Amino acid sequence: MAGSSHLIVDEPVVQLGRNLTFGLLDSIGRAIVTGQFGSAVFPTEAELAKQHGVSRSVTREAVKMLTAKGLLSARPRQGTIVQPTSxxxxxxxxxxxxxxxxxxxxxxxxxxxxxxxxxxxxxASLAARVAGEDDIRRIDEGLCRMQAAECGFDDPLEADIAFHVAVLRASKNPFYIQLREVVSTALRTSIRFTNRIKGRTADVAEHAKVRDAIASRDPDVARIAMRTIIGDVLVLIEDRIPSIE
Amino acid sequence: MAGSSHLIVDEPVVQLGRNLTFGLLDSIGRAIVTGQFGSAVFPTEAELAKQHGVSRSVTREAVKMLTAKGLLSARPRQGTIVQPTSxxxxxxxxxxxxxxxxxxxxxxxxxxxxxxxxxxxxxASLAARVAGEDDIRRIDEGLCRMQAAECGFDDPLEADIAFHVAVLRASKNPFYIQLREVVSTALRTSIRFTNRIKGRTADVAEHAKVRDAIASRDPDVARIAMRTIIGDVLVLIEDRIPSIE
DNA sequence: CAAGAACGTTTCATATGATAATTATGACTC
DNA sequence: GAGTCATAATTATCATATGAAACGTTCTTG
Structure with a gap:
């Protein structure tokens, strides 16, 4: 790119994240996922450090974190390699x-x-069985925000997230609760897609049905209502793909 | 071992895992999960290294991996702290x-x-829609092993795992596929509990129903049959707990 | 006396250089 | 041609020094 220059401008180093290590984590992670190392050779520890303008310590720590997340694996002599996506x-x-x-x-x-x-x-079904008052209050809050969003007083996406996260939390099952972060992340990141879908998805009435079922301790109704909500989203997504398999 | 010696025996250092770092990862991870640092102070980077007889580099890398898994977080001056289980x-x-x-x-x-x-x-429902021949073959294999296990020719637990993993894999959904490892781990680790349950759980007939539904492309039947299988396990587990909440 | 700035301490963050452990590769022997 | 072994490449580990950030303390100052 930069047409001229024999002088190599310092790489912008890394900047995202709260410090060098986390910045590098983000940078390499993104690079792996976008397939920049297409099953080919992954740079050596030393090269990686040089390329990003950081020390080997930082590089090793970032690589170790990516290893912990399942993206990499490293062995002496063999080098560091990108793991299969599975x-x-x-x-x-x-x-x-x-x-x-x-x-x-x-x-x-x-x-x-x-x-x-x-x-x-x-x-939702579990929540209907075990939710406490606090949980219901949080669900209500999410619902209120969705209603406010309908009139333009709140962000529809954030309101939707708040509702679904509140339900997950109300289930008191750590595995479901864990998915809070994942669901939030996914919904926020895929805005561009869901935006057009959202208008119809933000079906406040159906969400209210879930809330009421949970509050009145009716697991089956809660399950069905929630399934309707997400099933609708799924249908809308599938409609956009002519043929999948 | 070497019985003698006034010489202070080195701390067993760490041994699990393929090297020091992974051994330390395992050791600290286990310690955190068993609540050995009950929300109290987590040792300092230097102390941790000293306690385990490894260098600070190794310590830092292990801590970084635990950070990536959500168990720890570290900040200057504040120290390294155990994150809430959530x-x-x-x-x-x-x-x-x-x-x-x-x-x-x-x-x-x-x-x-x-x-x-x-x-x-x-x-299972997804699998009934998208499973290929290979997938069905793997499911069949799991089923066969379960039948063999009934006559004592195979390990019932491993056979069960093979079947469920095959179904997850047949769904071709990476999120479900990802759960293979989790399901295997959990089933293998909780043998002591499930052993007594197993006798009745290893309901080959119901498993065969799932297999047939998938092979004949019937998503709803597959879903219901699988739900019966796991629902039964759940009932058995809940029976062992008088009152939960 | 109180408010705020300067300073110091503690802990993690980063850099660097040296050495050990591991193992893929190719040379070598038979 | 098959098996064995030396070599070299790469990560793993160690040790030490320095930087940066967060928090408390003390000192200044109105």
């Missing part, structure tokens, strides 16, 4: 964000909602 | 294993099966 931890918010950001994959979005359609109805 | 990544095989090994929590086992009851029926 071993990436998709339930890690970072990994999921990188994947959703890379190309706005509608496939991934569909698959993610296939997960939601399994999990969230069950979470 | 931010631990339960979908990480290491974390889940540590948690299941710590005390065989029947609560966790129930919650895990609450996840399965949401996910696996949906995976």
């Amino acid at each position: 071993s990436w931890n998709l339930f890690d918010a970072d990994v999921l964000r990188w994947m959703l950001e890379r190309q706005l994959s509608i496939d991934l979005l569909r698959q993610f909602n296939e997960l939601r359609v399994a999990v969230e109805p069950e979470a | 931010s631990w990544n339960l979908f990480d095989a290491d974390v889940l294993r540590w948690m299941l090994e710590r005390q065989l929590s029947i609560d966790l086992l129930r919650q895990f099966n609450e996840l399965r009851v949401a996910v696996e029926p949906e995976a």
Whole structure:
């Protein structure tokens, strides 16, 4: 690019994240996910450090974090290699964000909602059995925000997130609760896609039905209502793909 | 070993894992999960290194991996602190294993099966729509092994795992596929609990129903059959707990 | 006396250089 | 041609020094 120059301008180093290590984590993570090291050779520890203008310590720590997330594996002499996508931890918010950001994959979005359609109805059902007052209050708040959003007084996306996260939390099941972050991340990252869908998705009435079912301790109604909500999203997504398989 | 010696025996240092870093990862991870640092102070980077007889580099890398898994967070001057369990990544095989090994929590086992009851029926349903021949073959293999296990020719647990993993894989949804490792880990680790349950759970007939539904492309039947299987497990687990909430 | 600025301490963050451990590769032997 | 072994490349580990950030303390000052 920069037409001239024999003098190499310092790489912008890394900047995202709260410090060099986390910045590098983000940078390399994104690069791996976008396929920049297409199963080919991954740079050596020393090269990687040089390329990004950081020390080997920082590089090693970033690589170790990516290893923990399942994206890399390293062995002496063999080098550091990118793992097959099947071993990436998709339930890690970072990994999921990188994947959703890379190309706005509608496939991934569909698959993610296939997960939601399994999990969230069950979470709603559980919530109807075990939710406490605080939980219901949080769900109410989410619902209120959705209503406010309808009149333009709140962000529809954030309101929707607040509602669904509140339900997950109310289930008191740590596995579901864990998905809070993943769901938030995914919904926020895939705005561009969901925007057009949103108008119809933000079906406040159906959300209210979920809320009422939980408040009145009716697990089955809660499950069905939630399934309707996410099933609708799924249908809208699938409609945009002529043929999948 | 070497019986003698006034010479201070080196701390067993760390041994699990393929090297010091991964050994330390395992050691600290287990310690955190068993609550050895009960929200109290976590040792300083230097202390931690000293205690385990390794260098600070190794310590830092292990801590960084635990950070990536959501168990720790570190800031200058404040120190390294254990994160609330709600931010631990339960979908990480290491974390889940540590948690299941710590005390065989029947609560966790129930919650895990609450996840399965949401996910696996949906995976079976998806599989009925998109499974290929290879997938069906793998499912068949799992089923055969279960039948063999009934006559004592195979390990019932491994056969069961093989079947459920095959179904997850057949769904072709990376989120479900990802759960393979988690499901395997959880089932293997919780043997002691499930053993007594197993006799009745290894309901080959019901598993065969799932297989047939998938092979004949009937998503709804597949979903329902799978839900029956896991629902039964859940009932058995809940029966062992008089009152939960 | 109180408010705020300067300073110091503690802890993680980063950099660097040296050495050990591991193992893929190719040379070598038979 | 098959098996064995030396070599070299790469990560793993160690040690030490320095930087940066966060928090408390003290000192100044109105």
